[in-house]
Structures are given as structure tokens and as C-alpha cells.
Amino acid sequence: MTRRNNRHILYVVPALLIYGLVMIFPIGFTFFFSLWEWERFTPLAFGTLEHFTRLGTDPVLGRSFLNNFLYIAYTIVLEGFAGLVLAGMARRMQRSLGFRAVFFAPIILPSIVIGTLWRQIYATTGGLLNAVIGIVGAEPVVWLGPPLTMLSVSVVSGWTFAGYFMTIFYASMARIPQSIMDSSVIDGAGPWRTFFQIEVPLVKNIVVIVLVIITTGGFKAFDLFQILLRRDPLNSGIVLPTHLIRTFFENQDIGYGSALSVLLTMVVVAILLVINTVGKRVTGEIDEY
Amino acid sequence: MKRLLLILVILSVAGAAFATATQEEEIVIRIGSATIGPANMAIFEDNIAQFEAENPGVTVQWDSSAGDDYQFAGLPSLLASDTPPDLFFEWGGNRVRNHVLDGVAMDISDLAEEFRPVLSSSAWAGFEYDGGVYGLPLNQDLTIQMWYDGNLFSALGLSEPDSWDELLSAMNTLTGEGVTPIVMGNADAWVAGNFVGLMLYRMAGNEKAQAIMGLEPGYSLADPDFVAALELAQLMGESGFVNADMNTLGYPESFARMFDGSSAMMPLGSWYPSEMGLVGMEFPETGHDFFMVPPLPGGKGDQTSILGLNVGYVVNANTEHKDLVYDFIRIMFSAESMARHSAEGGNIVSNSAANATDSPVVAKMVSSLENAGSLVAPPDTGYNLEMAAALYQAIAEVFEGISEPQEALEAAEAKIARLRE
Numbered sequence: 028m029t030r031r032n033n034r035h036i037l038y039v040v041p042a043l044l045i046y047g048l049v050m051i052f053p054i055g056f057t058f059f060f061s062l063w064e065w066e067r068f069t070p071l072a073f074g075t076l077e078h079f080t081r082l083g084t085d086p087v088l089g090r091s092f093l094n095n096f097l098y099i100a101y102t103i104v105l106e107g108f109a110g111l112v113l114a115g116m117a118r119r120m121q122r123s124l125g126f127r128a129v130f131f132a133p134i135i136l137p138s139i140v141i142g143t144l145w146r147q148i149y150a151t152t153g154g155l156l157n158a159v160i161g162i163v164g165a166e167p168v169v170w171l172g173p174p175l176t177m178l179s180v181s182v183v184s185g186w187t188f189a190g191y192f193m194t195i196f197y198a199s200m201a202r203i204p205q206s207i208m209d210s211s212v213i214d215g216a217g218p219w220r221t222f223f224q225i226e227v228p229l230v231k232n233i234v235v236i237v238l239v240i241i242t243t244g245g246f247k248a249f250d251l252f253q254i255l256l257r258r259d260p261l262n263s264g265i266v267l268p269t270h271l272i273r274t275f276f277e278n279q280d281i282g283y284g285s286a287l288s289v290l291l292t293m294v295v296v297a298i299l300l301v302i303n304t305v306g307k308r309v310t311g312e313i314d315e316y
Numbered sequence: 317m318k319r320l321l322l323i324l325v326i327l328s329v330a331g332a333a334f335a336t337a338t339q340e341e342e343i344v345i346r347i348g349s350a351t352i353g354p355a356n357m358a359i360f361e362d363n364i365a366q367f368e369a370e371n372p373g374v375t376v377q378w379d380s381s382a383g384d385d386y387q388f389a390g391l392p393s394l395l396a397s398d399t400p401p402d403l404f405f406e407w408g409g410n411r412v413r414n415h416v417l418d419g420v421a422m423d424i425s426d427l428a429e430e431f432r433p434v435l436s437s438s439a440w441a442g443f444e445y446d447g448g449v450y451g452l453p454l455n456q457d458l459t460i461q462m463w464y465d466g467n468l469f470s471a472l473g474l475s476e477p478d479s480w481d482e483l484l485s486a487m488n489t490l491t492g493e494g495v496t497p498i499v500m501g502n503a504d505a506w507v508a509g510n511f512v513g514l515m516l517y518r519m520a521g522n523e524k525a526q527a528i529m530g531l532e533p534g535y536s537l538a539d540p541d542f543v544a545a546l547e548l549a550q551l552m553g554e555s556g557f558v559n560a561d562m563n564t565l566g567y568p569e570s571f572a573r574m575f576d577g578s579s580a581m582m583p584l585g586s587w588y589p590s591e592m593g594l595v596g597m598e599f600p601e602t603g604h605d606f607f608m609v610p611p612l613p614g615g616k617g618d619q620t621s622i623l624g625l626n627v628g629y630v631v632n633a634n635t636e637h638k639d640l641v642y643d644f645i646r647i648m649f650s651a652e653s654m655a656r657h658s659a660e661g662g663n664i665v666s667n668s669a670a671n672a673t674d675s676p677v678v679a680k681m682v683s684s685l686e687n688a689g690s691l692v693a694p695p696d697t698g699y700n701l702e703m704a705a706a707l708y709q710a711i712a713e714v715f716e717g718i719s720e721p722q723e724a725l726e727a728a729e730a731k732i733a734r735l736r737e
Contacts, residue, residue, distance in 0.1 A: 068418060086731060150569070151561035152578065171564040173718070257503035258384060260563050260712035277388045278702045279414075 054292060061285035068281065078286035088287070090262060091270040097177045098184075098266060099245035105185025107237050110192025115222045117197050127197065130190030142254025145183045146171075149255075171256060173263040180255055180264055184248070192237050199233040200226055235306035239299060246295050267291050343374045345640055347629075348394045348401035350386040353590030356661040363647045374640060384504040384567075387411075387696075395420060395632075402635040403644065406451055407697040408442020408626040415630060416445050422631040423448035427642055431649060438691070439666035442626045452649060453628035453666040455657070458586040458681060459694050460514045460623045461606040468495065468580050476607040480548075483610050487557045490580050498552070499579035500562040501570025508562065508715055509708035510694045511583040512549050514609055514623040517692045519545040521617035525692070529699045529707070531736045537707060538725040544614060546714045546721035553715040563712050571595050574604070583609070585624075586681050589662030599662055599677065606677070608684055622688040625697055626666065706731040 061078050064071040082088060113130055117123035133141065148155045149170040157167040170179045203226060211221045227234070249268040256264045271291065275284035345367075352360065364376040379401065381390035386405070394401050406412050415421035428440075428449040435453065443451035462483075469475065469486075472493060477483040487497035502508040517525045520541035528535040528542065552558050559565060559579065571594050573579040582588070588606070589599035611619035629648070631641055647653065654670035657663045664681050665671055673679045685691075696704040710724035719727070 067414065081734075086727070146566070149564075151559075151565070152573070152576075167561075169561045169564055172561065172716070256564070257566060258505040260502055260505035260508070260708055261716060261718065262709055272389075273705070276392050277705065279392075280702075 054289075057285045057288045057292075061282060061289050063282055065281045067279045070281075075282070078282045081283055082286060082290055087262065087265060087270055088267075091265050091267045094177055094264060095245060095248075095266045098181055098248060099242055101178060101181030102184050102188070102241050102245060103238065105181055106188040106192055107234075107241050109185055109189040110194075110237070111196050111227065111234070113189060113193035114196035114200055115226060117193065118200055118226070119218060123197075127190070127193065130193055132190065133187045134191045136187075138250040139254060141183065141187055142251055145186075146255060149179060171264075173261060176256065176259075176264040180251060183251055183255065187251075188244075192240075195237060196230060196233060199230040203229050231310045232306075235302065235310060238306070239302055242298055242302065243295060246291060343637060343640065344399075345374060345376045345403070345637055345644060346394075346399060346401045347376060347378050347644075348386075348391055348404035349378060349380045350383040350390075350405055351380050353587065353661060354593035355590050356657055356663070359653055359656045359660065360648070363644070363653060367644050367647050371640065371643070376644065384506070400632055400634065402632050402637055402641045403629050404632065406628065406630045408451065408453060408628065409693050409698045410700070411697060412443055412450050412630060413445050416448070416450050420630075420633055421450040422633040422635070422638070423450060424452065424631050424642075425449045427631075427645065428452065430646075434651065434669065435666045436668045439626050441691075442693075443628060443630075451628045451630040452645060453626040454649065454654075455586075455627050455663045455665055456624065456685065457627050458622055458624045458664070458685060460510050460583050460585060461588070461608060461681075461684070462581050462583055463574070463588050463604055463606045464581045465574060465579075465603065466605045467603040468577065476605075477610050479610050480613050487552075487555070491556055495577070496559050496573070496579045497557045498581045498583065499559045499565075499570050499573040500583065501565045501567040502562045502712060502715075503564055503566045505705070505708040505712065506694070506696050507567065507570075507583065508549075508558075508711050509696060509704065510585075510623060511609075512545060512711045513695045513707075514621070514692070515545040515548060515612060516542055516695075517621050517623070518609075518612045518615040518617045518619055522621065522690055522692055525617065529695055529703060531700055531703060531732070533736055535736070536725075537703075537710070537729040537732070538722060541616060542725055543721045545612070546711065546725065548612065549711060550714045550717075550721055553717055558715055563716055568594050575602075586662070586664055589677055606680070618689040620687065620689040621692050622685065622690070623694055624685070624691050625693055628666070700732075700735060702735060703732045 060070075062075060063073050064075050064077070117127050120126055136144075147153075151157060151167050151169055154167075154170070156170060160168065168175070207225065207229070208221065211225045216225065247268060248266055249272065252259070252264055252266055252269055259265060259269070267287070268291075271284060271287045274280050274287055278284075360378065364378065367376060368374060379394060380386070387407075391404060391406075394404070406415070412421060425448055431452060436456070439453040439456055440449065443449060443453055464476075472489055474486050474489060477486050490497040500507045500511070516529075519525075520528065520539060524535075524539070524541065528537060528539055559573065565573075570582065571591065574582055575595055575597075584591075588604075592599045592602060608620075608622065629645065631638070631645075635641055649667075651667060651670050654665040654667040655672065658665045658670055658678055659672035659675060662675065662677055664678065664685060668682075671678055671682050673682060693699070695707055706728035707725075710719070710721075710728040713719040713724045714721050718724075
């Protein structure tokens with residue numbers, strides 16, 4: 028019996044090996060790199076913690092963290108909450124395919140197209156947004172500069188991903204039994220109350236998943252920032268991935284770049300653990316769809 | 317069935333053998349480059365056609381990416397790839413030195429000897445290191461000149477300023493006419509960084525500026541002379557002499573402002589004429605011209621100095637096709653090609669005899685170079701990149717009015733203090 032039970036382990040060995048090779052090994056190797064002193068690409072000596080002590084004195088790191096959390100906060104609203112509301116709206120339409128297709132469409136565009144398109148929309152001279160506010164006599168606004176940088180990038184993120192999360196929420200809401208919806212109508216609940224007090228609580232597990240996706244995505248965001256802000260000379264839109272890539276590629280600072288990677292990994296894992304723990308408490312006592 | 321299987325096996329084996337044979341026969345010479353203006357690229361395309369005609373079975377693959385992308389991510393990615401370039405574009409100076417230290421740049425002293433008689437002696441600076449030659453200079457770039465709209469200047473009765481006061485006066489006139497005097501597409505940080513970079517040398521003197529930016533111990537970016545240079549930038553920002561969106565405006569997009577009447581001047585390098593293709597124009601028909609940055613008030617350095625550097629091509633030390641790469645270079649650097657780069661691309665080429673001095677703009681650039689008291693390196697190509705990034709952020713913040721010069725430079729120095737140790 029014991030031998031038969033152990034045999035189950037064999038079935039997961041290939042997956043574990045692949046996971047270890049592509050996930051655990053690189054993380055371990057990055058940590059190993061961070062303990063070396065480097066001269067550009069040449070390792071000099073092992074056994075330094077200097078790169079980790081430097082994390083505490085790096086002024087760009089503080090700004091990057093702040094911007095990253097700001098971006099995640101904005102995108103929770105502009106991607107997650109907007110997706111949730113759009114899903115609710117789609118649910119209330121007789122025929123929602125066209126509506127859903129319109130909001131889903133941006134996700135199929137490459138980042139370079141989205142970034143270039145929005146750079147034109149945000150352009151100070153000849154940009155669509157400034158042309159619109161110019162109609163009411165407003166002065167042109169530098170949308171991609173401080174203090175609007177993070178909000179402007181987040182709006183592009185929201186435009187791109189809200190439809191994607193709408194689809195996820197829509198699929199989940201579609202599984203809510205019609206009897207529950209009918210009961211709420213009989214009990215006199217209006218559309219808003221039905222949405223926020225019946226439908227949303229019933230898809231809480233999906234809300235947690237979406238939060239996880241947005242949070243991890245927020246810590247990986249790079250392409251839109253790079254395309255929209257270019258080198259961002261004021262660092263007004265610098266986020267952790269940008270700081271990390273500049274440290275590795277531009278400064279060719281392998282040791283510190285590795286320490287940044289380790290820190291980033293630890294922060295993301297810690298945040299995911301918190302979301303997971305809180306999520307379990309919130310969703311644990313209710314039927315979910 | 318067996319016969320069908322046998323046929324399939326034979327076909328597969330034959331196919332694989334053919335593919336291997338084809339692979340063995342085909343040689344690809346890869347060239348990595350920053351994006352080049354249409355006029356210059358056409359010359360390189362002709363070079364490639366000639367080389368491929370002379371070397372059957374050899375093809376040349378030209379991989380290019382926009383300057384800033386190439387500098388920071390494009391070239392490092394190409395060099396780290398399975399198909400690294402055999403020959404690649406580089407800005408002479410610190411970057412070439414780093415390639416030497418990394419073992420990526422080949423010592424081409426043997427090839428350099430062939431070109432020494434025809435290339436200017438000053439063109440080799442930035443490609444020679446520790447007794448070796450690690451690249452062949454194609455152009456001698458002036459990195460900052462003040463390009464201006466001659467038609468607009470004439471219409472407003474303005475002439476090329478000879479002094480800083482005259483420049484300020486011209487900028488006041490332009491502002492009064494609703495024109496932004498200077499446009500900078502500084503989203504990539506280097507345009508304003510190069511412009512003020514020259515002012516740093518002029519204000520502090522070459523030796524001191526080099527020590528500060530060269531990270532010598534005991535020096536600081538917050539040096540009073542650097543602060544004084546940034547105070548001039550601050551004044552320009554506060555007075556509306558530069559475009560308010562300079563730190564978000566892209567380099568290519570900035571050219572449009574020189575043609576819609578909204579801006580009058582742009583601080584940029586000697587490649588400005590060749591970039592006119594970006595706006596679909598030939599340089600001579602633009603009515604644009606340039607003057608050198610006038611002497612700075614209170615400047616302790618050489619007020620005729622020019623920010624510039626030599627740019628050229630480095631042979632990858634790991635190339636398996638050294639002889640073919642040398643042959644391609646011989647075509648690329650032939651007197652005829654050089655002459656075309658100068659005449660059609662408007663560049664100052666390293667073969668001074670090939671410079672198109674019958675072109676007014678090239679003649680003026682060559683004259684400016686000859687009359688310059690010194691040629692000084694831009695912060696981002698001549699020095700440590702982390703230092704340049706910190707300095708450029710300080711410059712961007714001062715222009716934007718976010719920080720005071722002293723405060724911005726102290727913050728920049730704090731970021732790089734450990735490098736100075």
C-alpha cells in the first residue's frame with residue numbers, strides 16, 4: 028500500500044523538474060549572483076552582502092516602490108473594478124456580444140501599438156486629449172509628466188485590460204443560478220443592489236484571483252512604461268522593473284541588479300501570501316461561482 | 317506501406333542533408349547599428365549590394381534599432397544572443413573601452429594601418445586603448461550645435477547670436493512673438509543632457525569637468541561651477557525659452573516643432589541634416605542653419621569648446637569571419653562611400669579629404685570643428701552611464717522647475733557617491 032502511494036509522487040516528478048528548472052533554479056542562481064562582487068560582467072569575489080545593504084540607501088528604489096504601489100492601486104480600480112462593472116453591464120444587456128467585443132479588443136493589440144497610439148492621444152501638441160480640452164479653452168496639459176505620469180500610464184493599462192477582466196467576471200457571473208437573481212428581484216432589489224450585494228459577493232473568489240493577477244502584473248509592468256515614457260528623465264514614472272532593467276542593462280551592475288530581483292521576488296511572494304490569506308477568509312464562508 | 321515509409325525516410329534524410337549543406341555554404345555577416353538616416357542608409361545598402369556581388373554565398377544582415385534603444389538594450393541584447401553581430405556601431409570613448417574590457421572588441425591595429433594615411437589623426441580618439449585600435453571611426457560628430465529656422469529668424473529680424481546675451485535677447489524676441497525659442501525632445505534624456513553637458517565644460521573648464529564627471533575622488537557634481545551652469549538652464553526653463561513638455565516629447569516628434577512654426581531652435585548634433593528624412597524633407601530646402609553655442613557669462617573654461625565624439629564600427633572579437641568583415645569595412649570606408657556620406661548625409665566624415673566642403677552646411681561644420689579650442693565628450697558616451705543618468709535627471713528637473721540647481725546636483729551626487737569611492 029505504501030509503495031503504491033509513493034508511486035503517485037513519480038507522476039509529479041517531471042512537472043517538478045521542469046518547474047525547478049525554469050523557476051526555482053533561476054531564482055536561486057539570481058540570489059547566488061547577488062552575493063558576488065562584480066566588475067561589469069566579471070565576478071570578482073564571493074560572499075558580500077553589500078548589494079543588500081545598498082537596497083536601504085537607494086533613493087531610486089524608494090520612488091520605484093511608491094510608483095509601483097500607486098500603479099497597482101490605480102489599476103485595481105481602472106482594470107479590476109472597471110472590468111467588474113462592465114461585466115455587470117454586459118449581464119444586463121439583451122445582446123452583449125458587441126459590447127464585450129469592443130471592450131475586449133484592446134487586449135489583442137501589441138503593447139507597441141497601444142503605447143504609440145496613446146502617446147499620440149497624450150501628445151501636448153496635436154494630441155487628441157488636449158484638442159478636446161482645448162474646445163473649452165483649457166491650456167494644453169503635459170499628460171505624461173508629473174504629477175499625472177502614473178495616472179496617465181494607468182489609464183492606458185485600464186483601457187487595455189478592463190475588457191479582459193470583464194470577460195473573466197462575466198464568465199463567472201453567468202454561472203450564478205437564475206433563481207438567485209429572480210429572488211432578488213422579487214425581494215425588491217434594484218439593479219445596483221443586486222449587482223453589489225448579490226452578484227459581486229458570489230464571485231468573490233474571482234475577485235481575489237483578479238487582484239492576484241493585477242498585483243503580480245503590476246510588479247512586472249515594463250513595456251507600457253518604456254513605450255509611453257521613453258527614458259523618463261525625471262524618473263516620475265519609474266517602477267521596479269524599469270529600475271531593475273536599467274541597473275542590469277545600462278549600469279551593467281549585475282550584483283545589485285540581482286539583489287533587486289531577489290527583493291522584488293520576496294515582495295511579490297509576500298503580497299501574494301497576504302492576498303491569499305485574506306482572500307481565503309473573505310471567500311471561505313460563501314458559495315462561489 | 318513499407319515502400320511508402322522507405323520513401324519518406326529517404327526524403328527526410330535527403331532533405332536534412334540538403335539543409336545541412338545549404339547551412340554550411342551560407343555565410344551571414346551580421347551588423348548591429350543604431351538607426352541611421354535614410355540618406356546614409358542608402359549608402360550602406362549600396363555597400364552591402366557591392367559586397368554581396370563580390371562574395372557569392374555571403375549575405376549581410378543589418379540589424380538596427382533606434383539610437384537610445386540600441387545604446388541601452390539593443391546592442392547588449394544582440395551581443396548576448398546566439399547570433400551576435402560581427403561588426404557593430406559604437407560611439408567612441410568609454411563604451412568602446414568597456415567592450416575592450418569585456419573581450420568583445422577586436423584589436424584591428426592591422427586594418428587600422430591601411431586607413432591611417434587617409435583618416436584624420438583626431439578621428440581615432442575613443443577607439444584607441446592601451447596600445448590597440450578597437451574600431452574604425454566613420455564620422456566625427458559634433459554633438460551640440462544650435463540649429464535654427466533661418467526663415468523664421470529672418471522674418472523676425474534676428475541673426476545668429478555671438479554672445480549669450482544676444483542669445484537671450486533673441487529668445488526674448490521669439491517668446492514675444494509666441495514662438496518657443498528652443499525645442500528639445502528630451503524624453504530620452506540625452507538632448508538636454510548634451511546641451512547642458514557642453515555648458516558644464518564651458519563653465520567649469522575641461523579639466524575640472526572631466527574630473528567631476530570622471531568620478532575622481534574629492535570632486536562633486538554639486539560643484540559651484542556646475543551649479544552656475546544649471547542656473548542658466550533654470551533661467552531658460554523659468555522664462556519659457558524651452559518647450560514645457562521637453563521631458564515627455566520624443567526625439568523624432570521634436571522635429572515637427574521645427575516645421576510648424578512653433579519653435580525656432582533645436583540643440584542637436586551634426587546629424588541634424590540627415591534626420592530631415594523624418595519629416596520627409598531634404599535639408600537644403602528647409603532653410604535651416606546652425607550656430608555654435610555662444611560663450612557663457614562667467615565661464616572659466618574654453619568658450620570655443622565643442623561637444624562631440626567620433627563614431628564608428630567595432631569588429632566583434634568573437635567573429636568567425638574576420639577576413640570577410642575586413643573586406644566589408646574596406647568597401648564601407650572607401651573614399652567614395654565616405655564622400656557620399658558627407659555629400660548626401662551631411663556628415664563630417666573621418667576621411668577629411670572626402671568631406672563635401674562644397675556643401676555650405678558641411679563646410680561650416682568642418683570649419684567649426686577646426687576652429688574649436690577643444691573637443692569634449694558627452695556625459696553619456698564619454699563617462700560612466702550611471703553618473704550620466706543621475707546628472708541628466710538633475711538637468712531635466714531644473715529645466716522643469718522641479719528642483720533648484722544646487723539641490724538637484726546634490727541629489728545626483730548622492731546617487732553616485734559610492735562610485736567615486
